Amino acid sequence: MAPLNEDQLENIRNERKIQIMRAALKVFAANGFKLTKISLIAKEAGISHGLVYHYFKSKEEVLHESLEWAMELNETKKYLNELSEMAISPLEKIHNFTKFALSSSKYESSDIFRIIQHLEHTEDVPSHILEFTKNVGMMYVEFFIPIFIEGQEAGEIIQENPEELVGLFLTIISGVMADDPDYWHENMDHKISIFLRMITTR
Amino acid sequence: MAPLNEDQLENIRNERKIQIMRAALKVFAANGFKLTKISLIAKEAGISHGLVYHYFKSKEEVLHESLEWAMELNETKKYLNELSEMAISPLEKIHNFTKFALSSSKYESSDIFRIIQHLEHTEDVPSHILEFTKNVGMMYVEFFIPIFIEGQEAGEIIQENPEELVGLFLTIISGVMADDPDYWHENMDHKISIFLRMITTR
Amino acid sequence: MAPLNEDQLENIRNERKIQIMRAALKVFAANGFKLTKISLIAKEAGISHGLVYHYFKSKEEVLHESLEWAMELNETKKYLNELSEMAISPLEKIHNFTKFALSSSKYESSDIFRIIQHLEHTEDVPSHILEFTKNVGMMYVEFFIPIFIEGQEAGEIIQENPEELVGLFLTIISGVMADDPDYWHENMDHKISIFLRMITTR
């Protein structure tokens, strides 16, 4: 019989890669890079460990490609774009984002967050991955600074150095996300409101 | 030379254990349980890795005993006691504590925090250690609830469910501690002030 | 289009096998058995690695059949036949052969040589392959003994036990072939002449 045609193969390849990357993001997020066993990713993806190496040439590359895929595809980016165009106040945007960030695992987004957390506390991260993490961090900072400024102009946000404020905000968010995402699920809006009091005028 | 008497031997033994545990706390805090190599603890303690096994029967026991020792000895407990008797307002106490928590490694205290963070995100933690972590968490909660209530009575702290407030406060603190302790060093008081706005009245 | 008839199919099948075997000989010669990857043979043959297993049931069989094919087909045998009928002196025949042996890869012949070299230094070679190598060796010995005797009778070759002489000659040739075929390309005739002084009368 004739072999599969190219489209079919391409499809399978992509399916599999995505399947693996999805699993990888989950497992990396839970365990960090070093403690993540390829065998676990494979199990999570429902395949043999050998197959992982059919699609990626090393554990490191699984990580890298998974991160890139997740960012590209990225729900977060899309979300940020949508968010910036919503007709709501800056503070509401911030609230909305916080909620998004803390409602883990709905999308891969929070996995990325957690993975980057891990990486930032890890030695010997390969430079191309390190760079990746920096870029992601930068993206958030750059996204929020104008919003914070706007919020300050609108009188919603306290008059402190906006960069410092954004830094503080994101530091705490990311610390908290890496920590216990479950904690937030209950009563989320209320908790977030309290949390955001730290930057609001009243 | 006369042989050492039993007390002296006991002392040496204890010195050594403490030496090891101190090192262990530091290294566990930095790397988590699994990624911590016995050899690193030994190096940090300035002894050979074999010796660790004279004092502890496994890596797990090193962790467990180190945690217990740290809590017993505990700077944190002492510190909390002192804190509760200081003649300062509840809010100032909270500020003071936050500062203490974030000024890492001055005491073993923050190591404990970070270790517990790690453990809480780890699977297969042996039950006796898990229990330990719960107790520590509880201790903080119980310590802070009265202070928060006092603060509410004094009008310094917002009128929300004190347990919820304490929970939120500690969750964030611990998330942030596990994240990037260095971030806070600069301009610490100012950052903490902003952070605490989330619970203060205006 | 009409389907291919059986002969044609058979032909295609044979073409493919030959294509693979030719590639296999080359790659085996370059790397030895164990270090030769099926994927490399496939790439060299311009086919997928899976296809190799349609024609051969294992790597070992690829080796075996390739060797047999090469011997059957055999350029070497043909060459030896031609050689024996050339109207040149025994010594010239030997010179000619040496040249043939050292001018690698023109024919598959030198590949066989090199492969057999490899095999002789390898443990756990399956007996049917081992036997094969012995036969090949034997063939050469039997071919050259009469020529050496003739050379002795003609006074061109020194009066030593011809079997010993042939053994020495072939041992060195094969050692040298396995070693560095490139070395000989430059100035080949001259080098060979010197080399052959070892058996010539003057």
Next chain:
Amino acid sequence: MAPLNEDQLENIRNERKIQIMRAALKVFAANGFKLTKISLIAKEAGISHGLVYHYFKSKEEVLHESLEWAMELNETKKYLNELSEMAISPLEKIHNFTKFALSSSKYESSDIFRIIQHLEHTEDVPSHILEFTKNVGMMYVEFFIPIFIEGQEAGEIIQENPEELVGLFLTIISGVMADDPDYWHENMDHKISIFLRMITTR
């Protein structure tokens, strides 16, 4: 009880390293670098595979250090020195050397030869090892050129470019050593005499 004193430890370490390197030379010589399993070296040395990594940080380093040790210690070097001072004719020196080279495994020397043979036919040899092999080859060339010239002046050796002659001689020797050292054991002197006819005058 007190731990071993430094000398004792140093001794054990050295013993073991030598034990491993000796085994390594043997196994590398037999199989080449890639096909040599650390576990085989360990077995040959009568130790566990893990221990190898106590003394060397990688397979590559086992090879490198083993080669360096063998050259340093080196029987060959010593032998060459002695040889150059013997009161025998240049040709006799060459004969003597050939004999030495082919009486394998008496010393590690022939292992080195064989290993270097392997390496020269291998891709991706790390540069520091490659350099090593070059140096060794150079050593022989430089040692023999004056002897060949002397032999030519004494009328024992044919008047050909000495470098070419030495090159040919060493190429064949090394090819042959790598090939079948056993072949030569029987009747060695006689075989060597014939072989050397290739460079001798009549």
Next chain:
DNA sequence: CATGAATGAGCCTTCATTCAT
């Protein structure tokens, strides 16, 4: 008590081989 030599389980990675299409 103290050292570090020694062991072996376990993880990453490669590659022969099988199999669905």
Next chain:
DNA sequence: TATGAATGAAGGCTCATTCAT
């Protein structure tokens, strides 16, 4: 017949743990 996806055995290397000295 042809492809390449999929599997799993095996080998390099690390590290917790044991043990002789």
